[in-house]
Amino acid sequence: MESTSFDNFGGVATRSGADPAAARTIFVSAPYEGTVSYGGGTARGPAAILEASRQVETRDDETGVDLEELSFALGPTVLPSDDPPDVYARRLEQAVRDVVGLGAKPFVLGGEHSVTIGAVRAVREEHGPVHVLSLDAHADLRDEYEGHDHSHACVMRRLLPGGGGTIVGVRSYSAEEARFAAGRKDVRLVSAREATSPSFDAAAFVASLPAKLYVTFDVDGLDPSVVSATGTPEPGGLRWWDALAILREVFLRRTVVGMDVVELAPVDTSRVSDFATARLVAKMLSYDALAGRENG
């Protein structure tokens, strides 16, 4: 489980070497699953992503970016004891604050979705109001869930103050969440039906977002044909290229100050979801690098 068994994401020697202090992007592993309500296993997510990443071809065929030309490193693993989610959020917030303090961009590997709370708080401390773009099957707008207000089901609700949020790919939420969202100006839901329609314009959608973003990618936002190893897989999700068209525009046209990929719950019987998630992480690194180049 410890990240010390891996040298780096992708198993590659990057331009900056393995020294986190010199890296443009630093991974923080957050193997936390304190409030999972259905299928468990997200605590094994970060290790499964790193393990699968060693099989990902380093060159990205779409952008031509090679991971070996980039600058990223593995930072800390914030190991959970039996922390309730609010306590874990504070510990992760500190770890992400340390990464931001080095001048690097944090990339959190979850773990359940509640880990996003601490990460976003740390980047907002540095960058001011940051809008949260969530790719997720669920709205996560509950005020509390199973006794916790820092539950995975409450992530976006907790993070609306401080910059607002947009949830894309959403297709499962309660009547109370729908009412709440309808009455707020600082949250927008873009349904999976809309985002997968042939007429959906990713560029126009991204152009409507605020300039400064934190991107949280819950893998259940993807269709289960892409990633099925997750706690609550919902049919009818974003397909691979739907999601990537959005991400590419986001990295190229907006300022992304931090990101995470959460909710992979690896299974022993298939590597498909682990590999797709590792490739997703590599894609995000590639788009971010492309953005750095295009902006000089």
Ligand SMILES: [Mn+2]
């Ligand atoms: Mn979700």
